[in-house]
Amino acid sequence: MKELIALSLLMFLMACEGKKDNQEVSEVVKPSNTAHHIPEITAVFDAHGGFDTWTSLKSLSYNSGGSKTLVELQNRYTRIESENQTVGFDGEQVWVYPASENADRQRMRYNLMFYFYAFPFVVGDPGVNYEVMEPMELAGKTYNAVKVSYNNGVGDSPNDSYIICSDPDTNKMHWLLYTATFGGGAKDRYSLIKYEGWQNFEGVMLPTSLQWYSYADGEVGEPRGNATTFENIQVSKEYPAMSNFQMPEGASVANMPEGN
Numbered sequence: 001m002k003e004l005i006a007l008s009l010l011m012f013l014m015a016c017e018g019k020k021d022n023q024e025v026s027e028v029v030k031p032s033n034t035a036h037h038i039p040e041i042t043a044v045f046d047a048h049g050g051f052d053t054w055t056s057l058k059s060l061s062y063n064s065g066g067s068k069t070l071v072e073l074q075n076r077y078t079r080i081e082s083e084n085q086t087v088g089f090d091g092e093q094v095w096v097y098p099a100s101e102n103a104d105r106q107r108m109r110y111n112l113m114f115y116f117y118a119f120p121f122v123v124g125d126p127g128v129n130y131e132v133m134e135p136m137e138l139a140g141k142t143y144n145a146v147k148v149s150y151n152n153g154v155g156d157s158p159n160d161s162y163i164i165c166s167d168p169d170t171n172k173m174h175w176l177l178y179t180a181t182f183g184g185g186a187k188d189r190y191s192l193i194k195y196e197g198w199q200n201f202e203g204v205m206l207p208t209s210l211q212w213y214s215y216a217d218g219e220v221g222e223p224r225g226n227a228t229t230f231e232n233i234q235v236s237k238e239y240p241a242m243s244n245f246q247m248p249e250g251a252s253v254a255n256m257p258e259g260n
Contacts, residue, residue: 033126040146041130044120044164047171049204054121057202059240062233064113070244071114077245078111087254088245094254095247103252110254116193116210117230120164120173127151136165138175138192139220144168163190172198172205177215190215196227202235 034042034051045051054073061070067082078089086097087110094110096103115122133145143165150160165175177190192215197208210228214221247253 034124036126036128036130037124038130038132038146040132040144041120041124041148041164043171044146044166044173045124047166047205048120048173048198049200051121051124053203054124056237057204057235058238059236060114060118060234062117062230064117064228064230068232069114070240071111072240072242072245074239076111077242078114079244080110086248088247088251090245090247093247095251096254097248097251099250099252101252103254104256105254107254107256113228116176117207119162119176119195121204123148123162123164133163135168136163137218138165141174142168143174144171192220199233201233202237204235206230206233206235208233 037045037051042051045054048054057073059071060073061068063069067080070079071077075091076089077091078087080087085100087106088095088097089110094107096106127150129149129151131147131149133147135142136145137143144167146164146166148162148164161179163177164173165177166173173195176193176195178193179190192213194211194213195207195209196211198205199208208230210230212224212228214224
């Protein structure tokens, strides 16, 4: 269900296939489960269009960082195509094409940017826990704060945690604090992202810019590099063709690193 940060990928054409592809996807769709949502996280979801609206969508695609990403949202099948490499997830394996000796590195990276991009909705899944925290001050403004953690065995990095910081007047998410434990990262060292340029796509609010900031001892520092921008954002209630996610002959399988 989850992973975490980095990218470098490009262009791709969504294939259109007939009904058979769509029927194969719909057979494995899991019903939305929101019984574990608390009012504070529901308020954030509602400020961004509502969790039910998000779960009605079947595909999301965007261009960012020289790559194009396509995600089948119901089951998180993924394809990321850049000029020199394509990375995919077929529901069972992460694959890299052309074959690469460094394929295992993509196990962490393949859906990292999608996961950050699709906040707050990606933390609405089952197996997620929420904790209301004291309001937090970031860059001179006070925000509501909800900490997100995972049950054991959920995703590749169940020890990761997030803190969603939302505007107390609008409940819209402005900042995200996160830990990255995949591959041995520290459980108590938070990184910080600012979300900007929210736009409405088929009823859900999605950002057009993520800016990482230095963060230490509760203080927001300087921006870290340039903002990551998203263009040609498209969402749909139609399934993408499953052929997009099938592992091509000759691809490498990206295995989990030892210790995870």
